[in-house]
Amino acid sequence: MTRLRHRPAPDVRVEIRGELSREAAEYARAQARDVFATLGPGTHAARIRLTRLRGRAVSRPVVAQASAEPDGVGPVRVQLAAATAHEAVDVVLGTLAGRAARLREQGDIGLAAVYESSYRPQYVPRPLAERRIVRRKTVVPARRTPDQAARDLLALDHGFHLFVDALTGQDSLVHRRPGGGLRLVRAHSAARLGGSDLPLTESPHPAPRLDGSEAARRLWLTCWPFVFHTDPDDGRGRVLYRRYDGHYGSIAPVAEAF
Structure with missing residues (x-):
């Protein structure tokens, strides 16, 4: 019988700013622990921050920032925004995992990162x-x-x-x-x-x-x-x-x- 190796979940710091529910924080923590665990046992400084911007003119009001330092890769950070907390968490963690994998396997982040994402956060209009x-x-x-x-x-x-x-x-x-x-x-x-x-x-x-x-x-x-x-x-x-x-x-x- 093949035994599955258990990947220890890294300690993840979760920070919530603005009007977001406790459920959003719990979802962010659970998803981040799963994703960061795939980056390797040496991953540290794992963090995800969710911020809800105030402003009716902003169509993507939830900004998610995820960062980590996998061994052999160095610090990686991604900041994106979406309409809901769940969507913001999913897109930022998926993007970070992809970039960390490319850095580990190919030594660079790829030219796709040069171009602006459609999930880039928007500025809140302020007088x-x-x-x-x-x-x-x-x-x-x-x-x-x-x-x-x-x-x-x-x-x-x-x-x-x-x-x-x-x-x-x-x-x-x-x-x-x-x-x-x-x-x-x-x-x-x-x-x-x-x-x-x-x-x-x-x-x-x-x-x-x-x-x-x-x-x-x-x-x-x-x-x-x-x-x-x-x-x-x-x-x-x-x-x-x-x-x-x-x-x-x-x-x-x-x-x-x-």
Whole structure:
């Protein structure tokens, strides 16, 4: 008789934000434990977060974020949205499992991750007078080549990624382009990057020099998802970005670029 090997279920952190039921939390925990168990016994930092956005204009109000660190793969994160909690949980866990498997088997996340998903969360419309910077985050940007930074962005499912360019030592940003593809912007000057097997192009212009209020004004006028700019005082690169709840967030480096 063949014995089935028991796969221990990993400890999963479940976080619920907004008006969601206890049943939704229990469903998320059960599904996440099953999916994360398939990623291997060395999987840790398993987490799933469900957020229900407020706003009648949002057709996919439930945002699910799942992340884990399987051994031999590194951190993987996916954030998607759907009309219901069950649908959001199913789509985010299925996508994360597929990306983790590809990273383990082929060493990359695949070009499909470059293009925007139809399940991408939507921004809640919020009057300008009500918008605030509700999160200020400081980071120590990792030193990466543009290609490495682009792969980090895809693995973590971010819209942009702030890093220190290993080629020039500058604060730099790689981000998704509308309609697909990736783009690189450096803080102070443009420099031709080497060959890449990713659809990565380079901005011919450096980041604009703006203070916080000027960056906020540009973000409002352009309706872009973020503004990458250099601070007039220290010359470091900063990001002011739109949050899905309609407010703003900011990211600033804390270590010297070298």
